[in-house]
Amino acid sequence: MLLNVSRWRCDALIVDRAEIRAVPLPDLTSGEAARWADEHLKSMRALDAASGNPLLVINAERRLAALLRRLSETVTGPVLDSIPERPRRIWWCPTGPLTMLPLHAASGDTDPALAPGSDAGPRDGPTPPGNLLIIAVPKAPDAAPLPNVDAERAFLTREFPHHTLLHDARRESARDALSRHTRVHFACHATQNLVAPYEAGFVLQDGLLSLTDLLAQPPSQGELAVLSACQTATGGITHLDEVITLANALHHTGWRHVIATQFSVWDDAAARFTELLYPLLSEQADPAEAVHAAVRILRDAYPNSPSRWAPYLHTGP
Structure with missing residues (x-):
């Protein structure tokens, strides 16, 4: 549409x-x-x-x-x-x-999916399980603590015995690990500059893993990126049709499915969304349908608090 x-x-x-x-x-x-x-x-x-x-x-x-x-x-x-x-x-x-x-x-009962930009292209076969890369930063310098990041990390390490954990991740290790994994989960702060959207980034232990850092990565064969952080699908106000976001940067470099947030999210709601999402991902092949199902559960639980479920969207095929 x-x-x-x-x-x-x-x-x-x-x-x-x-x-x-x-x-x-x-x-x-x-x-x-x-x-x-x-x-x-x-x-x-x-x-x-x-x-x-x-x-x-x-x-x-x-x-x-x-x-x-x-x-x-x-x-x-x-x-x-x-x-x-x-x-x-x-x-x-x-x-x-x-x-x-x-x-x-x-959109009522339809898929909570937003797909701006180009498709990362079809690939044969189902999404391979692979190791999950977990980038978790519960307390970055000069940022408010995110106590529920530890709950996300604990849940994911239990659910995925084969994982790579970057706790209190740093920029260089995150960039290197991204190039070697097909699935990633970010649990940290993220920022967006509405006037200069290329300055968006994930807040890691030693600074910002920026949108330009992501665009400089080599082409990826990544299948799934879950961005459990604020404003990861928020664009800028100066070039509205360009939709310059962290989610689109990853999608542009080859990550096929990106699950992100259009505005800020509550720390506890992000952890709950993560706990709902991954079991649903294991039950059905379509990540967008898993997002839709998780959002509906949150919407039913918090009908008068749309900020707890409305931010989440899927970008991809």
């Missing part, structure tokens, strides 16, 4: 094997989309700063829920209603200010 936003009109282009079909979005304007994106970014910043204030958290959750309703009424709902038989998978490909909005979470 290619979502086009312009000052003249807004439409969705539905691309399937048989045809390309336009669906008008008369209730969406480029001005409204820009205003929603601005409000969403302000709301997420307020949520980041509100963790110690329950009233501020409740207000931010209400604003996020209202945004998801608006997106469903004006964008995803009309598109999905125009499809006689709902497909098993849908890829949302937004443009303009819609790239900053959680469309994947406003």
